[in-house]
Amino acid sequence: MESKGKFKGNIVIGQSGGPTAVINATVAGVYTAAKEEGVEKVYGMVHGVEGFLKKDLIGLEEYLDTGLGIELLKRTPSAFLGSCRFKLPAAEAKPEIYEKIFSVMEEFNITAFFYIGGNDSMDTVKQLTDYAAANGKKQVFIGLPKTVDNDLPVTDHCPGFGSAAKYIATSFKEIIRDAQSNSPSKPTIILVETMGRHTGWLTAAAALAAGEDCEGADAIYLPEKVFDIEAFINHVEEVAKRKHTVVIAVSEGAKVADGRFVCELGGGSGNVDAFGHTQLSGCAHTLSDMIVERFGYKTRVIELSTLQRAASHIASLTDIEESYLAGCFGMKAAARGETGLMVILERVQNNPYLCRMNYYDVHQIANVEKTVPLEWIKEDGISMTDEFLEYARPLIMGELLPLFVHGLPSHLVRKK
Amino acid sequence: MESKGKFKGNIVIGQSGGPTAVINATVAGVYTAAKEEGVEKVYGMVHGVEGFLKKDLIGLEEYLDTGLGIELLKRTPSAFLGSCRFKLPAAEAKPEIYEKIFSVMEEFNITAFFYIGGNDSMDTVKQLTDYAAANGKKQVFIGLPKTVDNDLPVTDHCPGFGSAAKYIATSFKEIIRDAQSNSPSKPTIILVETMGRHTGWLTAAAALAAGEDCEGADAIYLPEKVFDIEAFINHVEEVAKRKHTVVIAVSEGAKVADGRFVCELGGGSGNVDAFGHTQLSGCAHTLSDMIVERFGYKTRVIELSTLQRAASHIASLTDIEESYLAGCFGMKAAARGETGLMVILERVQNNPYLCRMNYYDVHQIANVEKTVPLEWIKEDGISMTDEFLEYARPLIMGELLPLFVHGLPSHLVRKK
Numbered sequence: 001m002e003s004k005g006k007f008k009g010n011i012v013i014g015q016s017g018g019p020t021a022v023i024n025a026t027v028a029g030v031y032t033a034a035k036e037e038g039v040e041k042v043y044g045m046v047h048g049v050e051g052f053l054k055k056d057l058i059g060l061e062e063y064l065d066t067g068l069g070i071e072l073l074k075r076t077p078s079a080f081l082g083s084c085r086f087k088l089p090a091a092e093a094k095p096e097i098y099e100k101i102f103s104v105m106e107e108f109n110i111t112a113f114f115y116i117g118g119n120d121s122m123d124t125v126k127q128l129t130d131y132a133a134a135n136g137k138k139q140v141f142i143g144l145p146k147t148v149d150n151d152l153p154v155t156d157h158c159p160g161f162g163s164a165a166k167y168i169a170t171s172f173k174e175i176i177r178d179a180q181s182n183s184p185s186k187p188t189i190i191l192v193e194t195m196g197r198h199t200g201w202l203t204a205a206a207a208l209a210a211g212e213d214c215e216g217a218d219a220i221y222l223p224e225k226v227f228d229i230e231a232f233i234n235h236v237e238e239v240a241k242r243k244h245t246v247v248i249a250v251s252e253g254a255k256v257a258d259g260r261f262v263c264e265l266g267g268g269s270g271n272v273d274a275f276g277h278t279q280l281s282g283c284a285h286t287l288s289d290m291i292v293e294r295f296g297y298k299t300r301v302i303e304l305s306t307l308q309r310a311a312s313h314i315a316s317l318t319d320i321e322e323s324y325l326a327g328c329f330g331m332k333a334a335a336r337g338e339t340g341l342m343v344i345l346e347r348v349q350n351n352p353y354l355c356r357m358n359y360y361d362v363h364q365i366a367n368v369e370k371t372v373p374l375e376w377i378k379e380d381g382i383s384m385t386d387e388f389l390e391y392a393r394p395l396i397m398g399e400l401l402p403l404f405v406h407g408l409p410s411h412l413v414r415k416k
Numbered sequence: 417m418e419s420k421g422k423f424k425g426n427i428v429i430g431q432s433g434g435p436t437a438v439i440n441a442t443v444a445g446v447y448t449a450a451k452e453e454g455v456e457k458v459y460g461m462v463h464g465v466e467g468f469l470k471k472d473l474i475g476l477e478e479y480l481d482t483g484l485g486i487e488l489l490k491r492t493p494s495a496f497l498g499s500c501r502f503k504l505p506a507a508e509a510k511p512e513i514y515e516k517i518f519s520v521m522e523e524f525n526i527t528a529f530f531y532i533g534g535n536d537s538m539d540t541v542k543q544l545t546d547y548a549a550a551n552g553k554k555q556v557f558i559g560l561p562k563t564v565d566n567d568l569p570v571t572d573h574c575p576g577f578g579s580a581a582k583y584i585a586t587s588f589k590e591i592i593r594d595a596q597s598n599s600p601s602k603p604t605i606i607l608v609e610t611m612g613r614h615t616g617w618l619t620a621a622a623a624l625a626a627g628e629d630c631e632g633a634d635a636i637y638l639p640e641k642v643f644d645i646e647a648f649i650n651h652v653e654e655v656a657k658r659k660h661t662v663v664i665a666v667s668e669g670a671k672v673a674d675g676r677f678v679c680e681l682g683g684g685s686g687n688v689d690a691f692g693h694t695q696l697s698g699c700a701h702t703l704s705d706m707i708v709e710r711f712g713y714k715t716r717v718i719e720l721s722t723l724q725r726a727a728s729h730i731a732s733l734t735d736i737e738e739s740y741l742a743g744c745f746g747m748k749a750a751a752r753g754e755t756g757l758m759v760i761l762e763r764v765q766n767n768p769y770l771c772r773m774n775y776y777d778v779h780q781i782a783n784v785e786k787t788v789p790l791e792w793i794k795e796d797g798i799s800m801t802d803e804f805l806e807y808a809r810p811l812i813m814g815e816l817l818p819l820f821v822h823g824l825p826s827h828l829v830r831k832k
Contacts, residue, residue: 019597047599078593085598169824170729177494177827178726181435182501183463213827302721310594313586313730316823396823407732407812408585411593411629 005038007335009111013060014045014052015079015146016086016117016124020160021167021312022323023146024080024412026116028073029327030144031064037335043108046414048084048115049124053100057108063412074320075402076411077312088124091131098131105139112140112334114327118147118158122342122366129340129362142330143342143362146323148309150201153368154360155344159326160309162319162395165205167311168194168304169396172209172217172249175302179245187240188298189248189291192217193284195308196251200224200372202308206249207384208392218246219382223253224372227262232287233294235382240297252283262286313409317398322355329357353394421454423751425527429476430461430468431495431562432502432533432540436576437583437728438739439562440496440828442532444489445743446560447480453751459524462830464500464531465540469516473524479828490736491818492827493728504540507547514547521555528556528750530743534563534574538758538782545756545778558746559758559778562739564725566617569784570776571760575742576725578735578811581621583727584610585812587720588625588633588665595661603656604714605707606663608633609700611724613669616640616788618724622665623800624808634662635798639669640788643678648703649710651798656713668699678702729825733814738771745773769810 013030015023027044034042042064046056058081063069073080091098105113115125125143132139145152150161172192179190196202200222210216218239221227239246254262263282288299326343333341341359348354376388402409429446431439443460450458458480462472474497479485489496507514521529531541541559548555561568566577588608595606610618616638626632634655637643655662670678679698704715742759749757757775764770792804818825 015597019594050599076593077590079597082599083597166823171723171727173824173827174493174726174728175722177492177829178435178722181431181495181499183466183498208822208824211822211824213829300721301719302723303717303719305716305718306591306594307587307718310590311587312590393822398823399817399820401815401817404815406624406627406809407582407814408589408624408627411589413593413629 007037010041011112012043013114014048016048016121019078021077021163025323026327029324033328033331044081047082050084072412077310116144126366140339151199153370156347159323163315166396168205169208191284203251221250227254423453426457427528428459429530430464432464432537435494437493437579441739442743445740449744449747460497463498466500488828493726532560542782556755567615569786572763575739579731582812584621585624607700619667637666643670
């Protein structure tokens, strides 16, 4: 293959952490820009750094040298390359891991390393950048943002969030339609649980459902606010007097005043993942039990679970495009020799929405969590302000129709 | 409004039972054909017979006299008119209810009564037909099939099933993509629970997910087969040796040999709905607990819940069209003076799929449940044959894009 540009060496892309519906669009973006820059080989790490350490690499040319491959990848949810939850230890503690990573890079003539992920993944980019600087290595390291949780700092928002928000808001509209079809003789309380361990961005997205054809959720509980059990019970009782179908959005990460998760009150699973985070589930179930016990109302628990981060069939076109552009932009930065950066999205304006790419020192980003601004939660503590809606609405705009084969969305998958 | 045809009197349409993503397309079909036939006023019962008894009627002309109204209604999930779960008592037991129904029909000059629903709703059509015959009433009664459960007899399939199947199969593909993104060091078992109290049509739809880009579910448990706990545990163990992400489809109605629901082994909710059916939930949770206890594997439970019957954003075009045609066909039958019928779908052929409308004596349909033929379940008891796939595949074909407003599917809703 002839080089169009003059990029020296090959590149590698990895995906890390929980996947999203649009994380692969970033791979497509890096790939497309890489070929523009004359990169000869674009490698993918199979299962992130974990795979890289085992030299488990694939050449992306085999999949992406056609327009159809790129279009299919943009519509494929979850990490095409495979993800991992590998926490890179400090270089002082485990120098051999760093030596191994750099030796694999040298072996494959890899001069630029792209890592798509959230907080924990940006820590990997930071540490590799620091190690390279301390050891006179010339390779560059670029972080590309990805998280449905939307909790990365500095960037206006994260690729992945818009599509999750679109899925959540669409599902709320459908759940509310469904709930309102019946005219129950006694109140039915529907508790919809969204992801978001420490931040309420995804839960807040339920607010987007309200409009001229939908009254929206009756309450939205973010982890940014202390969850007051009595206030919750009272609110449910009060709404149930006015209407017999009550729909509530609640974060898996809702916490009571003493710091315990709501799900721990009813017995959460208590599992811990590789990053040391408690695996939460059951907040809505816990609240449901409380309502049944207190009022005997009928309840229904709906956990949006992994679908909220995997439902590419209703992904936001804006999100896919930004995810793609972030990849292109990161590759362009690498081609200029930049390193230790994360691509960020900077909103220029709303109405019409305009957003540009930029980049930022990854040291300022890794391990910092951005929560929903408290001033975007209304005084009642359970609904979102217009500022939030103006922030979130542009991110869910537009659709990219799946490529349907045999009636189902088609995905690009790695060969065995 | 001038009559195009010569239909005498007005008509009324009701919706009953659990809603679907396409139940409103049938309303649109009846309405369109009614106007062709010269029906002056098309009434909708608000919340089915329950509302009808209270004369809670709306004129559909207000909503549907534009092409946009019809198109929006076709894309609106759940019962636009409102549904109910009213079980019509026998005429001998409660003659006053029948007298009331016929007096409301006479007051509004309603000569044809359309009821869209499943088994229990067809019982209403049957009883009203019989009462009319026994009492010399001239009104006609037409049943229109609707159920995600696909459990009505005689008809090849039911409007509503195809869209639910498309949602389920799409969700399985996305759940499997998501699950396979990680390379967990110990097995992760994902249990996806589908609706279907006594029949496994919806659970079986998970089989559609398998294809060249997806290996599909690792086991599918229908209520048609006795659920053998030991065999399940052994299968999970066996699959988990080969691969670390195991995805299982299980019906909420799975039962063990002594007739108890699986969820009852772990303590189901035990609630009973208006038709006397036990409200089930927790089958997948019960199985998850068993797996954790036995193996300590990580598990994830995903209940597709009401979204599988409400997700019109990924409805099947075939399903919407058939649902619409069933409404048209029913109206045409009523115009010819037919009564006591349910519209049925008759498959003429597959490849290319061809299906025609017909009708059938509602007495042969009410209260009869059609289960998945046992010969469509493979000998292993946990996967579906090609015959099932050939049956189900045409029903999920095609898409009807939602009308997106502010980034979300738009719905038609009744005015307050």
